[in-house]
Amino acid sequence: MIPSAPLAVLDLTHLPILLVIGLAIFFGTIGANLFQRLRIPQVLGYIAIGLLVGRTGFELIGEEALARLAPFNFFALGIIGFMIGGELHRETFRKYGRQFLVILLAEGIAAFVVVTLGVMAMGMLAIELGWWPGGTWQTAGALALVLGAISSATAPAATVDVLWEYKTRGILTTTVFAIVALDDGLALVLYGVASVVAKQLLGATGEGGFAWAMGRAAYELLGAAGLGVAVGVGLNYLVRRGRDRNKSMAFIIGCLLLVVGLASALGMDVILAAMALGVTLTNLAPRRSHPAFEIVESFSTPIYVLFFVFVGARLELGGMAGWMWILAAVYVIGRSGGKMLGAWLGARWTHAAESVRKYLGLCLFSQAGVAVGLAILSSRSFSGDNDFMATLIVTIVTATTFLVQLIGPPSVKLAVQRAGEVGLNVTEADLARTYRVAQAMEAGAPTFAEATPVAQILPVIAHSEATSYPVTNRQGRLVGLITLAELKNSFAGEGLSEWLVAQDVMRPAPDTARSDEVLIDVMDRMKTQGLESVPVVQAANGQKLAGLLELRAVNHRLATEILRRRQIADSPESPSA
Amino acid sequence: MDLQAYLQPQRVLRLHGQTKAAAMDELMDVLGGDDSPDIDRERLAAAVWHREELMSTGIGQGLAIPHVRLAGLKQAVMAVGLRPEGLGDYEALDGQPVTIVVLIAAPQGQHETYIRLLAKIAEVLKHEDCRQAVLTAETTEQAHQILTEWAE
Numbered sequence: 001m002i003p004s005a006p007l008a009v010l011d012l013t014h015l016p017i018l019l020v021i022g023l024a025i026f027f028g029t030i031g032a033n034l035f036q037r038l039r040i041p042q043v044l045g046y047i048a049i050g051l052l053v054g055r056t057g058f059e060l061i062g063e064e065a066l067a068r069l070a071p072f073n074f075f076a077l078g079i080i081g082f083m084i085g086g087e088l089h090r091e092t093f094r095k096y097g098r099q100f101l102v103i104l105l106a107e108g109i110a111a112f113v114v115v116t117l118g119v120m121a122m123g124m125l126a127i128e129l130g131w132w133p134g135g136t137w138q139t140a141g142a143l144a145l146v147l148g149a150i151s152s153a154t155a156p157a158a159t160v161d162v163l164w165e166y167k168t169r170g171i172l173t174t175t176v177f178a179i180v181a182l183d184d185g186l187a188l189v190l191y192g193v194a195s196v197v198a199k200q201l202l203g204a205t206g207e208g209g210f211a212w213a214m215g216r217a218a219y220e221l222l223g224a225a226g227l228g229v230a231v232g233v234g235l236n237y238l239v240r241r242g243r244d245r246n247k248s249m250a251f252i253i254g255c256l257l258l259v260v261g262l263a264s265a266l267g268m269d270v271i272l273a274a275m276a277l278g279v280t281l282t283n284l285a286p287r288r289s290h291p292a293f294e295i296v297e298s299f300s301t302p303i304y305v306l307f308f309v310f311v312g313a314r315l316e317l318g319g320m321a322g323w324m325w326i327l328a329a330v331y332v333i334g335r336s337g338g339k340m341l342g343a344w345l346g347a348r349w350t351h352a353a354e355s356v357r358k359y360l361g362l363c364l365f366s367q368a369g370v371a372v373g374l375a376i377l378s379s380r381s382f383s384g385d386n387d388f389m390a391t392l393i394v395t396i397v398t399a400t401t402f403l404v405q406l407i408g409p410p411s412v413k414l415a416v417q418r419a420g421e422v423g424l425n426v427t428e429a430d431l432a433r434t435y436r437v438a439q440a441m442e443a444g445a446p447t448f449a450e451a452t453p454v455a456q457i458l459p460v461i462a463h464s465e466a467t468s469y470p471v472t473n474r475q476g477r478l479v480g481l482i483t484l485a486e487l488k489n490s491f492a493g494e495g496l497s498e499w500l501v502a503q504d505v506m507r508p509a510p511d512t513a514r515s516d517e518v519l520i521d522v523m524d525r526m527k528t529q530g531l532e533s534v535p536v537v538q539a540a541n542g543q544k545l546a547g548l549l550e551l552r553a554v555n556h557r558l559a560t561e562i563l564r565r566r567q568i569a570d571s572p573e574s575p576s577a
Numbered sequence: 578m579d580l581q582a583y584l585q586p587q588r589v590l591r592l593h594g595q596t597k598a599a600a601m602d603e604l605m606d607v608l609g610g611d612d613s614p615d616i617d618r619e620r621l622a623a624a625v626w627h628r629e630e631l632m633s634t635g636i637g638q639g640l641a642i643p644h645v646r647l648a649g650l651k652q653a654v655m656a657v658g659l660r661p662e663g664l665g666d667y668e669a670l671d672g673q674p675v676t677i678v679v680l681i682a683a684p685q686g687q688h689e690t691y692i693r694l695l696a697k698i699a700e701v702l703k704h705e706d707c708r709q710a711v712l713t714a715e716t717t718e719q720a721h722q723i724l725t726e727w728a729e
Contacts, residue, residue: 451630
């Protein structure tokens, strides 16, 4: 008898976990690239791939894999929390603390109120029309309160990803960082209150009542903050001694995982704990801790991709009744409207910058982890007598998460574009990647016709800062390059400069750049060849001289541009104002 | 600077032609002849005449130094043409007829040698005594010897 084959046919619903991770990151990145080409934020690309391979789509990533990979989500949320924490400097809080708090309360509570009222009305209508079997005003009220509370949460991940993708900087960006980081806390408090009231409405005696729920929320929030601060103080002490980047990397990632792991084990808010870690570190050692954030950032991309692909994979959009879609629409519209209204009101009351008043609301649509988490939590505490409502909450939050993920990232993009904060948080290399050679070259650099006597070249060079000079023929074509080193030789003989011409002292250009080439490619090429400058030829006519590209001048130009952008971003008034 | 390395005795000659073009041809025949396979006669001519178009290489005091750089050349080479009667059509910078023509060809990469060679020749032949001695030498071998001795 032949023994059964050791390798069973690959079971698509039970793929090995590493293969799932590989597939998710690989195809997620491809999806993101496609979306980026369409000028849609990359987050949507990850989520779309997730939808395709998850519950809604082909189910390549099954329940089991999702459950086993759940810890990854905490890791991703931890990284996001940590990076946001790193953006929140003491001066920012001192300056804008009250403003942030008022705006936070306004946008969160406004979303809560508007969604609660909207869902209540829609629920009553559904009961009236007989769509909701067994529904009463109490169940509708309970549903409305819970969904209202959940709606106040804003997902930092997708929002912040857009800010990073578009390299934004400015008061709107800072405000968004602060608000999305803090409103999880608000959502937890609101949920604590709402769930207690909802249980009263449903006649169930919850565990411990109002005081217990508040105590629980306080534990989750304050405990998380305390944990983050404590580890942050320790990490700061050790960062001070770290020199070896590789060791530092393992160490910092280790600390972050420690905070995230402890927070989730102790039932505390993971994002808040990681954020407290980031805030502590950046404020204790603003400059020294900078590499720590760079390390985490450089490590983060695959984790994000995985996180968002799983967000998509987890969404389940089949099996929703028609009226539930209407309810979902009411929720989304109420939530978006409430957040915009609240953000606008809060910004007005605190006399925030115009860009914050006008565009902050648009940045707060995203919803994910916390909302889904709270929905699952509530489905547990309401199951039993109110199974239908419990399922309804999860279904509505899932469906609306999908909807707001479609509109959320693009509206963040729109907001930061309108506020003029896109591209203000860039490095020299970022700029060099977006510039063409033509934008950075000296079009008016001194050039010489090949017949120019050296005696006439010398005075021009004496008044120029360039280190090399292109030589052209009668047709304006580049024929060579004069460098200072070559020219020095022509002083070798007395009177030589009287009868030597440019052609005699030039040498062939070691390399040329085309005016339409991407600047960083040319700069890299120059660095490998050790060239200080290269002549630039026209894109249309590959031999006609267009100008000169000098590394020194290019670096100066890039640094000036970055300084200009930072000044715009950090000026007290918004760039758009 | 040791001129012997760049100038061989048989590359010093009396010019028969009476024009600049004829003189250049004679000198280029010498440089681009059979004993220098790395010089392409046509490319040499093109380069020489292109340089003359930019500015005359007749630098005054009866002296002309046509000079070019050529890709593929292994070493700098030169040839000297003598015509005591003078070439009237050279269009030298001082308008005087040219009596000594020194044709120099150097490899593309040896920029420093090239300039130093030009400087040396100009420096040596700026001396009236040297020019006279070279022009009145009885044989071209003697002229070669006078030149290389002055250059030492």
